[in-house]
Amino acid sequence: MxxxxxxxxxxxxxxxxxxxxxxxxxxxxxxxxxxxxxxxxxxxxxxxxxxxxxxxxxxxxxxxxxxxxxxxxxxxxxxxxxxxxxxxxxxxxxxxxxxxxxxxxxxxxxxxxxxxxxxxxxxxxxxxxxxxxxxxxxxxxxxxxxxxxxxxxxxxxxxxxLTPVKAKIEEIKSRYKGVAVTATEPVFGYMAEALGFEMRNMAFQNAVMNDAEPTPSQVAAFENDLKSGAVKILFYNSQVTDSATERLLAIAKQGGVPVVGVTETAPAGKTFAAWMLGELDAVEAALKHSS
The missing domain is CATH 3.40.50.1980 (Nitrogenase molybdenum iron protein domain)
Structure with a gap:
């Protein structure tokens, strides 16, 4: 033995x-x-x-x-x-x-x-x-x-x-080009541009990205976009949230603006293409909800 x-x-x-x-x-x-x-x-x-x-x-x-x-x-x-x-x-x-x-x-x-x-x-x-x-x-x-x-x-x-990702981008762009959206920071910025969206509140987003405080007027303009329904989606970085982000999410909810969380890191077990496609599906679902 x-x-x-x-x-x-x-x-x-x-x-x-x-x-x-x-x-x-x-x-x-x-x-x-x-x-x-x-x-x-x-x-x-x-x-x-x-x-x-x-x-x-x-x-x-x-x-x-x-x-x-x-x-x-x-x-x-x-x-x-x-x-x-x-x-x-x-x-x-x-x-x-x-x-x-x-x-x-x-x-x-x-x-x-x-x-x-x-x-x-x-x-x-x-x-x-x-x-x-x-x-x-x-x-x-x-x-x-x-x-x-x-x-x-x-x-x-x-x-x-990436073929399905490219097809989804073109599909969303063909239906929603020019739609106004906003974000707490510019994580999704390049994709929003590829989708043909009008991205609002860039000064606010750049301030957050550069670890600076947005000005009171930038905050007021952002909140007004959410309250008035001037934007159809609020994007936010779901990996980085603070009290200011939570406040904007709450205002979006009250104003009936769909919220889409995006990440800076791919979810565990997902390929790059699957990650991108999943986020685009979430964008499409949000746009259909706000239509």
């Missing part, structure tokens, strides 16, 4: 070692945000080992603080993907602390022509995900040309997964 147990233990240890060896053969990808990590998984498939630093949909991404384990993961990464545009400034600092000329750094802001000071919620721009996916595929092919066909196929599958 003891020999059997020892044999089983040895087999388990060998399996673990074998598993570690296989994992070591994979290309290490570290994504600052989990939706970029999902894109890397979809493109790289079984050839990549992906770590997403910000992955909890219940956490406020703005409160993230890098840990020693984060620094170690970045130091060992072959490919790093992050947002840029001052959304995740800690990434640049950590990467500078562990320079690696062999590492491929993919920055969404650089791919899409955005800079610090722009609305940093780039993943809601329909052009961002395809650009990031293409850059990931190119980096993977460069590091692992043997599996270039697999990366091309992964990229094609990912792009194909």
């Amino acid at each position: 003891r020999k059997l147990l020892l044999a089983a233990a040895a087999a388990t240890a060998l399996a673990a070692l074998s598993g570690n060896a296989l994992a070591a053969e994979k290309i290490s990808v570290v994504a600052a945000e989990n939706f970029y990590g999902d894109i890397a998984k979809e493109v790289g498939g079984s050839h990549v080992d992906v770590t997403s630093i910000i992955s909890n949909p219940d956490d406020d991404p703005h409160l993230f603080e890098a840990s020693p384990s984060t620094a170690r993961a970045l130091a060992d990464a072959a490919i790093v993907v992050y947002n840029g545009a001052d959304y995740d400034p800690w990434m640049g600092k950590l990467l500078s602390a562990s320079p690696n000329p062999e590492r491929a750094d993919i920055v969404a802001a650089k791919l899409t022509g955005h800079k610090d000071g722009d609305n940093p919620h780039l993943w809601y721009d329909p052009a961002t995900a395809p650009a990031v996916a293409a850059a990931i595929a190119a980096a993977l092919e460069k590091k692992d040309p043997e599996h270039a066909a697999d990366y091309a196929a992964g990229l094609a599958r990912f792009d194909g997964s």
Whole structure:
């Protein structure tokens, strides 16, 4: 019996070692945000080992603080993907602390022509995900040309997964272009623009985004839009709420303005495309309710 147990233990240890060896053969990808990590998984498939630093949909991404384990993961990464545009400034600092000329750094802001000071919620721009996916595929092919066909196929599958998202955007835009909406902060801004909405209270939103207090006149104008029904949807960041947000949500409810919560992190278990499609479905449902 003891020999059997020892044999089983040895087999388990060998399996673990074998598993570690296989994992070591994979290309290490570290994504600052989990939706970029999902894109890397979809493109790289079984050839990549992906770590997403910000992955909890219940956490406020703005409160993230890098840990020693984060620094170690970045130091060992072959490919790093992050947002840029001052959304995740800690990434640049950590990467500078562990320079690696062999590492491929993919920055969404650089791919899409955005800079610090722009609305940093780039993943809601329909052009961002395809650009990031293409850059990931190119980096993977460069590091692992043997599996270039697999990366091309992964990229094609990912792009194909966005087809229903693009169709939903066009469907909503064709029916509701020009509809006035508002938001507590500009998280959904790029998507609202793609949908053809008229986004109101931008000065209020930018103040919140830049950690400044909106002026009394900006607050009054926002509240008046909700009370008068001048807007058809109130968007808010469901991961970041405070007493001011709660007040606006209550006013919207009293004024019969539908509220749509959006997130900065993909919900657990959802692909990028499924996340986007779910939020667009919520927008469509809200618009039908307000019609």
